[in-house]
Each structure stands twice: as structure tokens, then as C-alpha cells.
Amino acid sequence: MAPRFLTTPPPDEEILLARAQALAGYTLGELAQQAGIATPADLRRDKGWVGMLLEMYLGASAGSKPERDFAHLGVELKTIPVDAQGRPLETTFVCVAPLTGNSGVTWENSHVRHKLTRVLWIPVEGDRAIPLATRHVGAPLLWSPTQQEEELLQRDWEELMDMIVLGQVERITARHGEVLQIRPKAANSKALTEGIGEHGQPIMTLPRGFYLKKSFTAPLLARHFLL
Template structure:
């Protein structure tokens, strides 16, 4: 694995150097096997890029480039240049959330500075032949921060009120809350409407595709 980059500029240079390369080329250099598809290996692309860029956090709650305060997000895009899927931000806390503010939240921390790397995501392109796109380093504008905060506060209020089971993917303009579990047996604790603990699927915060599409459009226009 490459050493951790010492500055944002160095990170951006590394990300620019791998733009245009295929997963095959990157995997050979890293000596990482390419899976047949991503159904069972959802995090594979991220791990491959982390190796090349020198990310250190792995799946820990802090940012991928902890010393730089930068999070790495890969974004599969279609032939039209638009994101093909929502972007996972972090796992949502379901208990002990009384008094938690947007300013202290994991979501805000993770999204405060992001290195976006678009990658080819169309299913018919074999994984080995998919290419990495041009990187971009982004922080939310004041307007984007307000949109994220409004959605986060609405979703967290429902969690606090014991309405977790009523939250659907339709809630939230730019940020949504969805089950995040490999299987339905991986239950976690939350509070139900009566205030008593219940068992439910872990939830994750995801950015909607129209939000990430706008980030890409604004920066690659």
C-alpha cells in the first residue's frame, strides 16, 4: 500500500495520475484479485483506490485520510455521466442520539471535505475494463450544507421519536436513511414508538443521486 499523502495537493496528484486507468491495471499493480462482479464485493473498488491513494482509516468512523480530514468516495457513473446509485455516507446512530447536533454528526464530519472519484459503472462493461475518471475535491456550499442539515435533523427527529420503522427512502430531499445490512439477521437496537427498545435493521445515511449528480455537473461543467 502506498504511504499516506502528506497534503491535499499530493492526494489530488495521485488521484489524477490514476485517472484513465482500468481496474485491471490498478489491480495488477496492487496485486489484488479482481472479483467476477461486485454483488458480493461491494467495497472492492473503494479498497483498490484506497491502496493507490494511501488511505488509512479503512472502515473506521473517521475520514479515510484522517490527517488531511478528507473522505474518499467513489461514484459509479453511467454513459450519460450521471451517478448510477446513491452514495453511502455512514451508519446512522439509533440509540443515545438525544441532544446530538448536526455540527457534531458523523454525516457532517464525513462530508466536510470529500475526494470524489467517478468510475465507470455500467453493468455490461466487464469489471476489469472499467476506467477511473477525473477526481475532484469538494466541500459543501452553504446551501448544500443547509439542505443536508435539514434532512439530517428531520431523520434524526424521527429516530428520537421512536418512528424508525416509519422512515422510508422517500424521506429527505438530498439525504436518505435506508437499511444497511448484509442480511436480515444483523439486527441492532433502536427505540420504538412506545419508547421501549426494539430490534431493527442497522440504517445508513445515503446521498441521493440528484445531489451527487449536481456536484459532478457543477465541477465538470
């Protein structure tokens, strides 16, 4: 049975997961055609297109708002491009990193933890040799971090946030953090935002985002799919 185009939010996790499972095995082109939207030639200018397409079938409510995609269920949707062996091909964006106004922010009330408490992972073929329209959607995984995973995330988050608060944002590289990293996230080098400099002075710098490293998502998927 072909998956249906849904505008109603799923009432519970079970129905959300069933909707996601119904998409597995279809190509992005098949889903786009049924939804009546054009498939772009590639994702260079349409980075969020795959997520947007799947949200339409799952009944996501958040859109571009900073809350979780299924706010009423407390679930975040993450599509993840994978290779033929099911290994992630790139890092996973979590949320924008706050560069100012961080007094009183702890791991417990952080945006990163809020976003990663419950995640619906949907792997999608990501090999660039496969045309976008013929890439298949994989089987979904509804995940919450184990205690060990949460400890790893918290340790990295605290280290990276300490650097931001201490005015070292310009020193942060993608190598910092074992499983979580901070990288510039901007359409171009002119899109600057406020940050804190080494002497506590306001500076203008590129916006930054938190990303999960492949070293975190690969074992997570491997465990689930018994790779």
C-alpha cells in the same frame, strides 16, 4: 507514467489530488494487476472492492475504522459509479445512522457532517454491461459543500434524526429527505440492532445507513465536469 502503489499517507491535499489525478484513465483491471490483486468478476459480493483498490494507490489510513479515510487531512474518499454521461448510477453511502444514544447530537457535531466536510470524489464507470476489469477511473474532484448544499443536508438530517428519536425509525422510507435518505444497511434480515420504539421502548430493528441521493450528487458532478 503509471501510477505507483503507495503505502505512505499523502502529506497534504495537493499531493492527494495529484495521486488521484494520476489514476484517471486507467482501468480497474490495470490497477489491480499492478497491485498484484485479483479483480472479482462483479461487485455483488465485493461491494467495497473499488474503494479498497483506489485507497491502496492513494495511501489511505482509515481502513474500516469509522474515521475519515485520510484522517490527518480531514478528507473522506468516495468512489461513485457513473454512466457514460457522467451521471451517478446509485446513491452514496455516508455512514451508519445512530438509532440510540442521540441526546445532545446536533448537525454541527454529527457523523454525517463530519464525513461530508471534505470529500475526494472519484467517479468510476459503473455500467453493468462493462466488465469490471475494463471499467475506467475518472478525473477526481475535491469538494466541500456550499452553504446551500450544507443547508439542504442539515434540513434532511434534522428531519430524519427527529423521526429516529421520536421512535419512528420503522416509518422512515427512502422517500424521506430531499437529498439525504436513510435505508436499511445489513448483510441480511437477521442482523438486528437496538432502536427506540414508538412508546420509547427498546426494539430490535435492521441497522440503518445515511445515503446521499442521486439528486444531490448528480448536480455536484455536473457542475464540476461541466456536463
